[in-house]
Amino acid sequence: MLIATALASVFIRDLFAVIMVFGIYSLLSAGFFLNLNAPDVALTEAAIGAGIAPILMLGTLALTRKKWDPEPHAKKSTHTPLLPLIVVAITGAALVYATFDMPYYGDAEAPSHTHVAPRYIQESGQEIDIPNMVTSVLASYRGFDTLGEVFVIFTAGIGVLALLGFLSDGSGRKYWQFADTASLRRHTVLHVIAKILIPLILLYAFYVQFHGDYSPGGGFQAGVIFATAFILYTMISGLQAVYKIIKPELIYWTMAFGVMLYGVTGLVAMFMGGDYLDYNALDHHDPIHGQHMGILLVELGVGICVAAVMMSVFFNFAGRGIRLPEDTKEGGQ
Amino acid sequence: MSVVLGLFNYWIVIALMMTGFYLVIATSNLIKKIIGLNIFQTSVFILYISIAKVKGGAAPILEEGTELYANPLPHVLILTAIVVGIATTALGLALIVRIKEAYGSIEEDDIREKGGTT
Structure with a gap:
């Protein structure tokens, strides 16, 4: 399935379809990660690969192609498929040859499992006392x-x-000072659904953020999910409405x-007598509590x-979209 | 047979990686190149996560009565790499937007032609 969607993105020429296929590809790989016992990674990939990445790519597409004309490329391209194909085949063959030295899939004795991993798995329960090992390795x-x-990032x-973020006309004006374009504003159904969904998305983001110690999740995923809620709101209500809630400077x-917040947490640990980012020093009486505090703060900073x-x-991409119609108008005059 | 099963994941990774690689070097459209880079990137993610998998192991969340876990370290690396990946992708896309504004095209051939005249 993954290969099918990846190959599809080679052969489809319409960029819009390619981006959609890429979204599907990301969602599939998220499922694949879940299958390989990596729920944290799957959560991240689902939120980013299938959520944010296609939005940004579509944004770029909208910005770079004013009309939706399919492939205006009449003349012969200098890119012939044969030479790259040969290069790719040779590289691929070399890599396949290299895999014969690799440990087999799922082998518990593979070198990657025998060095630091056992320590993380066996000691993190006592040292940090957080069930989700991914979080403790990540933050501590x-x-x-x-x-x-x-x-x-x-x-x-x-x-x-x-x-x-800034207009290139040298006037120093910023993009959010321009008129609003929200073509979706009149769709009542979308509006109502978004109104219901956005609080739930925000709530889920907070859950993922603060429950990341116990279940899959943490600052990276929560940050992305939180941003998704605002991106949805922007798409429904337009940039100006969002800027009434949060100022871009903010x-x-x-x-x-x-x-x-991340850096200072490390510094505070240093001032309290530990090494940089050594959370044990945050609470001298109970190092484990210090670890919990440190991880919480650091994850918050990440989020x-x-x-x-x-x-x-996203707002920068969206802000560019506001400006382009004016460009075309000027060009037409 | 066990060779095929044991190495199958790596071969999938290589197939995906080469697909992405081909997209990067063979297409002239810049957005497609970025998508190719992303496919390449995801294939590396899959490689890492495949390495982290332990047969019969649970997800790396401590639980009573579970002894065998997947390796948490590659998970951490890839988790952060995904987020960094989207940040760099966004940067690349932003560059594309600026290239379009400067050259009026996102096809590499057109850009090269215009670059030659200036």
Whole structure:
């Protein structure tokens, strides 16, 4: 199934269909992850691959193609399929050859299971006392990695902001000062359904955020789900309505605040006598309680940062859409 | 037979990876290239999660009476990688939007033609 959808994205020429197929592909791979006992990963992939990614791609499509003309490519392309096909076949064959040295699927004695994993599995119950090992590894044992990842997300958010957030006409005006375009506003059914769904989505986001210690979930997934609620609201009610609730500046501040919360938690641990991001130091009498507090704060920081970045990215794309009609008008004059 | 079953997941991964790779190098449309990159990326995710799987193991959430768990470490790596992936994808898409504004096209051939004249 996965291969079928992946191949479909090669052969379909209509970009809209390709993006839809890609969404299906992501949803299928989320199911695949669940099958491989990775519920956390499946949750993330479902929220992102099948939710946010197609929305962003459709946004790009809408921005880059004013009319929906299918493939205006009449002249001969310089891209012939033969050479890439040969390259791909050779690389694939080499990789297949390499798999013969790999440990078999599901082998409990494979090298990847014999180094640090046993410690995480056996000790995390006493050291951190959180049932979900993925959360404890993510936020505590591998806190540095995760901090780095959060920084990457933050940087990408800034990058999108720098590329799309400001108009290039040099006037310094920002995109949200322009008129509103919400073509969906008149659809009553959509409106009512969205009104029912949005509080539930927000509630679920909070559940995923704060129950991440016990069940699959955590800051990354919660942030994405939280952002989804706002994206849905934007699509239904338009950008201006959203900006009445949250100012864009506020989103940018929260973006930074999330990263800061993570970083400062580490610093506080340092000031209280531990190493950086060593949550044991947060509570000298009860290190496990310190771990719980540290993980909660760090996950909160991750969630806030991810939610803010996703919202800011989407709003930037949506904001560009407002501007383009004016462009075409100017071009026509 | 056991060779086929034991390595089947890796071969799926390679097939997906090569599909993504082909999309990246063979298509001229930039959005399709990004989709190709995403398929490539997902194939790497599947590779990691396949490695993490332990036959008969449970999901890595501590429970009474369960001894065998899947390896939590690759799960953590991939979970964060997915979110980072979407952030970088968004950056790529933003670049595409700007390229369209600057060159009026998202087809690589057209862009190359215009770049040559300036």
